[in-house]
Amino acid sequence: MAAPIPFDTERYSQIGGIFAKLGARVKASRTFLLATVVFVVGWELVVYLFEIPSYLLPSPSNIAVEFYQNFTIIWRSTLVTAYETFAGFFFALALGIPFSLGVAFYRPLRNTIYPATVALQLVPKIALAPLMITWFGFGLTSKILIVFLLCFFPILLNGILGFSSLGTELTYFLTSTGARSKTGFLKVRMPAALPQLFVGIKWAAINATVGATTGEWVGGDAGLGYLIKFTSGDLRINFAFAAIVTLSLLGLFLFYLVVLVERQLIPWHVSQRSTSGMV
Amino acid sequence: MCDSITLYGVKKVYDSRNGPVHAIGPADLSIRKGEFVSFLGPSGCGKSTLVLMVAGLLPPTEGEIRIDGVVVNEPRTDVGIVFQTPVLVDWRSVLGNVLLQVELRGLDPAQYRAHAVELLESVGLGEFLKQRPYELSGGMQQRTAFCRALLHDPPIVLMDEPLGALDAMTRTRLRDDLEKLWLGSPKSVLFVTHDISEAVQLSDRVVVITPRPGRVEREITVDLPHPRDFDVRQSPEFLGYVKDISDIFMQYGVI
Ligand SMILES: Nc1ncnc2c1ncn2[C@@H]1O[C@H](COP(=O)(O)OP(=O)(O)OP(=O)(O)O)[C@@H](O)[C@H]1O
Ligand SMILES: [Mg+2]
Numbered sequence: 001m002a003a004p005i006p007f008d009t010e011r012y013s014q015i016g017g018i019f020a021k022l023g024a025r026v027k028a029s030r031t032f033l034l035a036t037v038v039f040v041v042g043w044e045l046v047v048y049l050f051e052i053p054s055y056l057l058p059s060p061s062n063i064a065v066e067f068y069q070n071f072t073i074i075w076r077s078t079l080v081t082a083y084e085t086f087a088g089f090f091f092a093l094a095l096g097i098p099f100s101l102g103v104a105f106y107r108p109l110r111n112t113i114y115p116a117t118v119a120l121q122l123v124p125k126i127a128l129a130p131l132m133i134t135w136f137g138f139g140l141t142s143k144i145l146i147v148f149l150l151c152f153f154p155i156l157l158n159g160i161l162g163f164s165s166l167g168t169e170l171t172y173f174l175t176s177t178g179a180r181s182k183t184g185f186l187k188v189r190m191p192a193a194l195p196q197l198f199v200g201i202k203w204a205a206i207n208a209t210v211g212a213t214t215g216e217w218v219g220g221d222a223g224l225g226y227l228i229k230f231t232s233g234d235l236r237i238n239f240a241f242a243a244i245v246t247l248s249l250l251g252l253f254l255f256y257l258v259v260l261v262e263r264q265l266i267p268w269h270v271s272q273r274s275t276s277g278m279v
Numbered sequence: 280m281c282d283s284i285t286l287y288g289v290k291k292v293y294d295s296r297n298g299p300v301h302a303i304g305p306a307d308l309s310i311r312k313g314e315f316v317s318f319l320g321p322s323g324c325g326k327s328t329l330v331l332m333v334a335g336l337l338p339p340t341e342g343e344i345r346i347d348g349v350v351v352n353e354p355r356t357d358v359g360i361v362f363q364t365p366v367l368v369d370w371r372s373v374l375g376n377v378l379l380q381v382e383l384r385g386l387d388p389a390q391y392r393a394h395a396v397e398l399l400e401s402v403g404l405g406e407f408l409k410q411r412p413y414e415l416s417g418g419m420q421q422r423t424a425f426c427r428a429l430l431h432d433p434p435i436v437l438m439d440e441p442l443g444a445l446d447a448m449t450r451t452r453l454r455d456d457l458e459k460l461w462l463g464s465p466k467s468v469l470f471v472t473h474d475i476s477e478a479v480q481l482s483d484r485v486v487v488i489t490p491r492p493g494r495v496e497r498e499i500t501v502d503l504p505h506p507r508d509f510d511v512r513q514s515p516e517f518l519g520y521v522k523d524i525s526d527i528f529m530q531y532g533v534i
Contacts, residue, residue, distance in 0.1 A: 169366045172336050178356035179383035187382060191370045268369040268411055 088147020100159025133219035143215035151204035158200025162193030288342035317478035320488030359428030365420035418449035
């Protein structure tokens, strides 16, 4: 009865689908681009019309000029901050995911290390920053650790939730197949946990630059956070703004990197099915 | 024919926050090899509980269950289970979901592919092999779940209200599908439902269960030819069975 769909037809419709998706993506990003342009032009106009002095709020064009003039130092600072951000973030990923697995599936861990981590989480990270500097010095290590602290918890919490939320009936099905735990994990538990895990990873990605900047701010001699503190202290607000914008871009870069990976890994999830969904 | 599933004084009492809940039993019963037995009872009488106990997914509080003479005291892997909802995974296609049954067992999916396609075609899903579950209707999803439960050719199939979540029209169609699947390869089937005519259409025997705590009220052997198509379902014999069973539930005030 059921005639198999000819291979090339399916292929063709797939290509059509890709174009349709690309079109929607371009459309969506066009709206975003337009909004950005309106925002920047509006900002420029407000500064110009109300004659706001640049030590209060520099105009985008001033910031751009400043960025261009100080490109070398901004770029070098960016590399430092990016290194701290990425190192701390991936460190948190590498520890957070196995850890959440452990807590989800191994009761002794759930009863010991988990409450301890929660307690640690209740301490504001900013309060820990000076301690980290005292313990690990002004260099990169202390910053990476602060980033780690800020990224670890969201990954852990959402990982635990993801790994321990497999539906009752799906669990019954899994059990009734007698699957080895590794097979069951790879084919069912892990993919089922990914959407929730990604909530945590995105949250961590947002926290990461905050952590690096905080560390540099509290005690450091390099990086964008240090640059912002230093230049704004000197009332070089244009320069500070150029560094702030760069910092935002760095944060956005990491965030969208995660979003990109998410799209590849869980295209089947409700949140990913249409381009009109949330990021 | 010999017995496939036997229940000896099986009883389940749940410990809940509000004290113990006597869900079902004690129940004595046996299901022969290749027999299609329906459990018919009102909501909350312990039907799902019974299915889980037979599958070895839940221990009985008292009594024991034997499959082919062996006491069930751990999850059975030689059963196929269909739940009230399809329980498919969104990251796999229809075919992939069916093949998950054997992949989880560590078997080579390539060897089961042809059989999986054949099963899916027999329930009219031949053109939807590559679709994802969320691209299917509820009825199509449930048919996929049937195929997944049958792929490893289990001697025992447990179905817990598999048609419960579907609309009346789809139910009727799927009933015929189920009957066809079963006639194609007779297995011992324990089928849970609270739809009387569904039970009569599909079963060799209907086990009527009382309201909670569920007990076996009566066993009715349905002696009608298969397939029980539209004409058979209009016959006085068929309607007689339906009426007899309805009368029992009337007495209990359930309907
Ligand atoms: N995990 C549990 N803990 C405590 N009580 C439970 C549990 N599961 C079921 N029960 C109770 O046991 C009784 C039987 O439940 P069960 O799910 O087996 O009923 P059922 O016959 O399948 O009902 P339905 O037709 O609505 O699916 C119910 O009264 C329910 O409240
Ligand atoms: Mg039930």
